[in-house]
Amino acid sequence: MNSSLIFPPFVFMIAGALILPFLPVRIRSSAFLLWPALTLLMIFITPEGEIINYSLAGYTLILSSFDPLSRVFGAIFALIAFIGGVYSLNLKDTGQQIAALLYAGGAIGVTFAGDFFTLFIFWELMAVSSAWLIWAGGTEESGKAGMRYILVHLFGGGLLLAGILIHISAAGDTSLLPFTQGSSTASWLILAGVAINAAIPPLHAWLADAYPRGSVTGSVFLSAFTTKCAVYVLVRLYPGWDILIYAGVIMTFYGLIYAIIANDIREILSYHIISQVGYMVTGVGIGTALALNGAVALAFSNIIYKTLLFMGAGVVLYTTGKSRMAELGGFYRHQKVAALLYLVGAFAISGFPLLNGFISKSMIVSAAGYAQYNLIMLLLILASVGTFLSIALKLPYFTWFGEERGIKPEAAPKVMLAAMTMLAFLCALFGVMPDLLYRYLPYDSSYDPFTMAHVIESLYVTIFTFTAFWVVRGKMIPGLNISIDTDWFYRKPAGFMRLIFVDYVNAFFDRMEELSISAVSALYEMSRNPLRYFVNDGSDSKEYSLGRYRLQMQSIISLILITFIIIAAVGIASM
């Protein structure tokens, strides 16, 4: 193939973001689709092993390196940007469209980056462009949440950059090779920076804080890119790090517990992202070929159905103006198509046979079993019970079914349903023909999801979780509550911190200013006539008289003379 035809895939997204504002408003949202499509095409036609370099200030930046791992992630990012574009076809907000293109471009840039500097540049591009999608939510809440979001991510970027600089000065190498477990400060710093984006507790609170407050279309993009991009980096740099196994299992349950009690539908889905990414992180930690392939396959599949779920929640918010389950319920009859498409995604995420969760999540569970992590395996199976409960039972039950509240939703936009249909189709396609995905997986392992034991397991989980839910569903009626999380540590003390770092500091400087001004005026008074302080003759006359200072001058001159005499005497005596 003629290599002059090959561009780094992110180029199309960035170019799209630059060109879009110059196109007529009418065609902007359709033109949006062109760029992810071109990106996807470029990823498919570029042969494996192709590397695109760029020299900058003595460093060779590897802008794109087409290896199997990058291609799987790059392909799904481009695909989801396309389908997200279909979902937003009715959107008339160029700012959001540009932000979404830059965000997708950043994610694709990270996945194909061949060195640390390139990775870092795109990492930061993602942080900034995605914050825009949260601000686009347009409420006061989303403004504040977006600000917290960008601060957390800039902090994470700082950790990442610090780690990268230490690593490069120590190793003298910018290439992205796996770190030896616990090897260096640099690797821990980079891990901390990546862990923020992967939403590993306690560094996760930004996700559930910000994602439910983005715009309807923005949250769809948000749910796909940041966390899965971090999973990609973990697979690339941290395979087989034991700590990730435990971090991952904690994540699966942490996200679940909040998903079970949350009230806002997009908050449930956001917390559940943490739970799902927990599976992937566990897979990376186990580090066998099957586990790593499982992490990649789950990231791929998760992007498809999680985006579908966010689209379903977006339709509810768009058509009713409500997203809290305490205010929803009973309008399934008016929104059958969206609800059914949502349920396809919900069953997919629960690992129901013939959908794509069944063929991906189980890879990690099996890998845990084969690697003799029995307790981990048991916990992961239990977590899938919680997934079915929170995503496929609680959320749809209290949103579309349940108590009738007389909600009359508007008709859902056709483009939104079209995008959901595409994703539901992909859920089924990969669920029925897993080889379409398996053949692109980067590591060498074999796995057959369609065993009788596996099918039976998933039927048991589905049936008996449903039965249990039905028995105690009265316990799950959502109330008008919010859940506090580790963002408490930077949100609740905000007033206190403002008092200490702003109000007290201001008061201190105000007082200092007063003091210095009064000191200056006092000095000024003093220096007008310093002699006044030595000559206290009772009069404050400014008139000069010959005899006025005579007595004082005499005493001073006598004092000086006496001093000279003493010095002279001492000098002569010591000769």
Next chain:
Amino acid sequence: MKRIYWIIIGIVTVITIVLDVTVAVHPAYGYRFTAIPGFYIVLSFAGCIGLIFFAKGLGKLFIQQKEDYYDEQ
């Protein structure tokens, strides 16, 4: 929920149990706890109820607060 749905669920359950006992070969790894009869039934049913009560309990304990929790400064 309509009676017909429960009947369908019942039939699927019976088929699943029959297949589990007769055909299914459980993977040969781990402690083989997956081969214990009724393992998934107990795990799903008790696990589901356990998760709900655990999460709700934590929510009551400290996680869930009034919606204006962060506004009252």
